[in-house]
Amino acid sequence: MKFLNKIIFFYYREYKLNISGIQDILTNIIFFFISIFIFIFSIGPDKETISQIGVGIVWALLLLSSTLSLRKFYQDDFENGNLLIIHLNGFSFGFIAILKTFSHFLFVQVPFLLSLPIACILLNIANDKLLYLFASFGIGSLTLSCLGSISSSMNLMNQRNFLLGSVIVMIFSVPIIIFSVGIINMEENFNSLINILFGILLIVFAINPWASGLCLKLSLENN
Amino acid sequence: MLIVKDLSVERLNKKIFENISLSLTPGNITILKGKNGAGKTTLLKAILNIIEPSFGSIYWKGKLLKKNLYDFYNNVTYIPDTTSSLKKLTIKDNVNIWKRFFISNINNAQIEKALKTLKLDNYLNKKVGTLSFGETKKLEFLRLIIENKNVWILDEPLSNLDEDSIELVKQTFEDHCAKEGSIIFSSHQNPGIYVTEEMQL
Numbered sequence: 001m002k003f004l005n006k007i008i009f010f011y012y013r014e015y016k017l018n019i020s021g022i023q024d025i026l027t028n029i030i031f032f033f034i035s036i037f038i039f040i041f042s043i044g045p046d047k048e049t050i051s052q053i054g055v056g057i058v059w060a061l062l063l064l065s066s067t068l069s070l071r072k073f074y075q076d077d078f079e080n081g082n083l084l085i086i087h088l089n090g091f092s093f094g095f096i097a098i099l100k101t102f103s104h105f106l107f108v109q110v111p112f113l114l115s116l117p118i119a120c121i122l123l124n125i126a127n128d129k130l131l132y133l134f135a136s137f138g139i140g141s142l143t144l145s146c147l148g149s150i151s152s153s154m155n156l157m158n159q160r161n162f163l164l165g166s167v168i169v170m171i172f173s174v175p176i177i178i179f180s181v182g183i184i185n186m187e188e189n190f191n192s193l194i195n196i197l198f199g200i201l202l203i204v205f206a207i208n209p210w211a212s213g214l215c216l217k218l219s220l221e222n223n
Numbered sequence: 224m225l226i227v228k229d230l231s232v233e234r235l236n237k238k239i240f241e242n243i244s245l246s247l248t249p250g251n252i253t254i255l256k257g258k259n260g261a262g263k264t265t266l267l268k269a270i271l272n273i274i275e276p277s278f279g280s281i282y283w284k285g286k287l288l289k290k291n292l293y294d295f296y297n298n299v300t301y302i303p304d305t306t307s308s309l310k311k312l313t314i315k316d317n318v319n320i321w322k323r324f325f326i327s328n329i330n331n332a333q334i335e336k337a338l339k340t341l342k343l344d345n346y347l348n349k350k351v352g353t354l355s356f357g358e359t360k361k362l363e364f365l366r367l368i369i370e371n372k373n374v375w376i377l378d379e380p381l382s383n384l385d386e387d388s389i390e391l392v393k394q395t396f397e398d399h400c401a402k403e404g405s406i407i408f409s410s411h412q413n414p415g416i417y418v419t420e421e422m423q424l
Binding site: 002005006009010012013016017020021079080081082084085087088089090217220221 | 268271273274275293296297299300301303304305306307308309310311312316320323324325326
């Protein structure tokens with residue numbers, strides 16, 4: 001019960017931090033929508049073309065927008081010593097990685113999820129595809145958060161090159177984008193593709209606490 | 224209680240320190256003194272099991288620390304040399320988070336008393352980022368009181384504190400030791416704090 005309370009109040013802490021830095025979340029969303037407008041203006045007024053490539057645009061922009069927030073994933077808690085203090089409060093480094101991943105999903109990815117219907121209207125994506133987009137993004141974004149956790153924890157050991165982490169996320173997110181866009185364009189294969197996406201999520205979710213936890217421990221050791 | 228035996232730490236084939244032994248029993252205060260880069264923070268991190276020693280062992284309540292780690296963590300509060308309070312939030316928010324996250328048994332009246340003693344009671348709704356470095360350092364001491372644990376491990380707790388604040392620290396240390404608590408802290412010099420063991424690194 002005591003441990004459960006600690007988890008609840010860890011999220012209370014994350015909530016307070018994210019609310020106080022809500023401008024960061026809003027900046028991400030604004031970046032996402034401005035990029036959509038830029039795509040629309042650069043493609044031209046042809047509704048059919050926009051509709052055809054709309055899902056691909058949404059996914060590419062979601063990926064780019066979520067990588068913007070990766071720098072903050074562990075950096076602040078690492079620099080002010082809170083990572084160590086949280087660890088001393090009974091959380092293993094692997095468990096901290098899991099908690100932080102869900103926190104990133106809740107406070108960074110969910111706002112994108114909620115703004116998807118507006119993006120669909122702007123890009124002329126059919127209403128019946130919205131459900132598929134929600135399903136694919138729900139699974140895909142949690143996978144991206146896991147990848148983000150791994151790359152951000154690796155970045156703590158390599159403070160000079162932040163872009164390296166983003167590159168790693170982008171390379172590993174290629175299969176997620178392929179299957180996520182596939183779900184929407186090949187509706188008859190929905191179950192098989194969603195199972196593949198879910199499989200990728202489970203693999204990355206299993207690797208995340210080990211890889212991130214080890215990177216967090218090493219970065220604190222070498223700090 | 225806590226025993227460090229012949230501890231040596233090497234990093235990148237360079238010896239940071241070697242054969243350090245110390246013991247921390249209830250009511251004791253140990254100071255680690257040394258110049259910059261002497262290995263004070265490294266020793267504190269080795270005690271916290273964050274850095275792997277190249278030689279030697281650490282015991283907690285008679286057992287190897289690694290085998291009794293979470294019991295040790297349940298009894299220890301660590302203050303790093305950085306500011307661990309959350310700068311974007313107010314003092315009040317920080318106190319609320321600490322109280323809940325560390326499942327503190329300290330009541331609100333005790334916290335208010337501590338805030339008054341530390342002269343932070345007028346800044347409750349001020350963001351920590353706007354406080355002076357000395358004030359944020361004093362806020363760290365509030366976390367010690369809120370966590371209410373037996374062993375305090377403090378990295379440079381006296382830096383940037385004025386004379387009045389150092390007097391407060393002295394009083395806080397004495398109160399903690401009177402309650403059978405123990406303290407290990409690092410500092411460049413000792414401005415008159417009573418210590419039971421002094422270790423030069």
